[in-house]
Amino acid sequence: MIRIVIGGLQKDLIKKKVDETGEDRVEAVITSDFEGAKKVKAGQADYYLGACNSGGGAALSVAIGILGYNRCATVAKAGGRPNPQEIEKRVQEGKIAFGMSVEAIESTVPVLVQSLLKHSDQ
Structure with a gap:
């Protein structure tokens, strides 16, 4: 299971799309930007969106x-x-925090979560 923390704008929408895409393979938690990044740095979460x-x-x-x-x-x-392809490249490079515009949440989060899940299976 991968652990994702969510900050910024439209957190509820991001979480909804993460949950829909990742189902039981992803744990998503809404937090502040600061707390989320600290959790990733401390190893308490795997990725920040x-x-x-x-x-x-x-x-x-x-x-x-x-x-x-x-x-x-x-x-x-x-x-x-x-x-x-760019998202997959960034995941392969070891990026752990990802930003997106609010207008692109619904199309970006599923692609990103699928890539993160694929990478975690390797």
Whole structure:
């Protein structure tokens, strides 16, 4: 089971999509950006998901500060769509915090969770 913490905007929608996609293979917890990033750093959670209006600013700013820029990735910017190949690449690179725009939550979270689950099975 992978453990995901959720921060930023539209947390309830992110959690709903994580739960729908991951079913019983994912535990998702809504938290603040700060607490979520601290849980990942402490090993109490595996991944952080956050959303903001742009997808790259507030969605990841706290996670970048706590986890480091090299552990974070924006996977869907405002006006964009998720690219499954790019998401898979970021997961394979070992990224553990992911940001997205609020408008892309419904299309991004399923792709991201599927990739995280695939990576955890390897």
